[in-house]
Amino acid sequence: DAKTTQPPSMDCAEGRAANLPCNHSTISGNEYVYWYRQIHSQGPQYIIHGLKNNETNEMASLIITEDRKSSTLILPHATLRDTAVYYCIVPLENAGNMLTFGGGTRLMVKP
Amino acid sequence: EAQVTQNPRYLITVTGKKLTVTCSQNMNHEYMSWYRQDPGLGLRQIYYSMNVEVTDKGDVPEGYKVSRKEKRNFPLILESPSPNQTSLYFCASSLRSGGVNTEAFFGQGTRLTVV
Numbered sequence: 001d002a003k004t005t006q007p008p009s010m011d012c013a014e015g016r017a018a019n020l021p022c023n024h025s026t027i028s029g030n031e032y033v034y035w036y037r038q039i040h041s042q043g044p045q046y047i048i049h050g051l052k053n054n055e056t057n058e059m060a061s062l063i064i065t066e067d068r069k070s071s072t073l074i075l076p077h078a079t080l081r082d083t084a085v086y087y088c089i090v091p092l093e094n095a096g097n098m099l100t101f102g103g104g105t106r107l108m109v110k111p
Numbered sequence: 112e113a114q115v116t117q118n119p120r121y122l123i124t125v126t127g128k129k130l131t132v133t134c135s136q137n138m139n140h141e142y143m144s145w146y147r148q149d150p151g152l153g154l155r156q157i158y159y160s161m162n163v164e165v166t167d168k169g170d171v172p173e174g175y176k177v178s179r180k181e182k183r184n185f186p187l188i189l190e191s192p193s194p195n196q197t198s199l200y201f202c203a204s205s206l207r208s209g210g211v212n213t214e215a216f217f218g219q220g221t222r223l224t225v226v
Binding site: 034036041042043044045046049098099100101102103104 | 115144146148153154155156159169170199201203214215216217218219220222
């Protein structure tokens with residue numbers, strides 16, 4: 001089971017890029033990395049996922065290192081509405097791909 | 112609109128009075144699950160279902176039951192609620208492709224208080 005490690009909190013200035021790191025050094029070759037975020041007490045929201053290649057969608061970019069032991073979620077122009085807890089998750093294959101939410105990174109976007 | 116709908120959003124009940132929290136999704140997803148969220152403990156999975164009539168325990172199943180008689184519905188049943196089940200509950204669903212769950216959609220949550 002690949003466990004993830006994230007910094008507990010980060011600050012970012014509004015309009016600047018937010019770079020959220022995640023360490024998943026025990027990830028296996030066919031396990032994906034998923035990112036979700038939770039704004040206040042709302043339901044978690046899917047952001048992006050990837051296996052090996054870098055990925056980009058309308059919300060964010062995901063950069064995965066070549067050895068796949070870490071990744072970075074990039075919000076290119078953070079807004080106040082991006083203030084949330086961000087979770088990096090490697091689903092557990094032997095438990096029906098269960099999403100195990102760790103502590104995540106609390107991102108505070110400041111004016 | 113693709114969504115996961117939970118009801119009720121808020122519920123206050125008394126110890127021992129059976130209750131059901133409903134969850135419905137309109138995306139024809141095979142995989143559904145329930146989580147609870149408590150301060151300092153994060154989101155923990157209660158039960159999950161890989162398809163109709165297939166359910167399994169998550170990390171914290173004690174005190175809960177589920178059923179999956181139809182693909183779209185996955186109710187969470189508390190036969191005899193206790194105060195330690197006071198929590199924020201989320202239902203989620205996702206499509207399975209190649210044995211892997213794709214992005215999960217979460218409901219808006221049910222805040223349950225047991226007194």
